[in-house]
Amino acid sequence: MQHKDLAERLSKSLNRNKSDINKLIEALSNVVGERCSELDSISVPRFGTIEAVKHRESIEIDNESGKRMLMPPRVEMQFSASTVLKKQLNKQ
Numbered sequence: 001m002q003h004k005d006l007a008e009r010l011s012k013s014l015n016r017n018k019s020d021i022n023k024l025i026e027a028l029s030n031v032v033g034e035r036c037s038e039l040d041s042i043s044v045p046r047f048g049t050i051e052a053v054k055h056r057e058s059i060e061i062d063n064e065s066g067k068r069m070l071m072p073p074r075v076e077m078q079f080s081a082s083t084v085l086k087k088q089l090n091k092q
Helices: 003-014 018-037 083-091
Strands: 041-044 048-055 058-061 068-071 074-081
Touching: 003 018, 003 074, 018 074, 041 083, 074 083
Parallel strands: none
Antiparallel strands: 041 048, 048 074, 058 068
């Protein structure tokens, strides 16, 4: 689903205009980004948990050239669906 489709569905669902919904989506995105940049997790009841996992730097070997490369540390976003969401998805 594209941003435009999401905003339209939320707009209809909440009886709000699209500009309000776009501001809401942007604010949510900012909060999630800020919290995850601090390696905090965000839990949304009945939806799931978004958490940031930090990976240490590592040495990887290129399969083709055999060169060793130092990969910098990175932060990866992970989503774990709640059991309620999983049950809803399995019903469909």
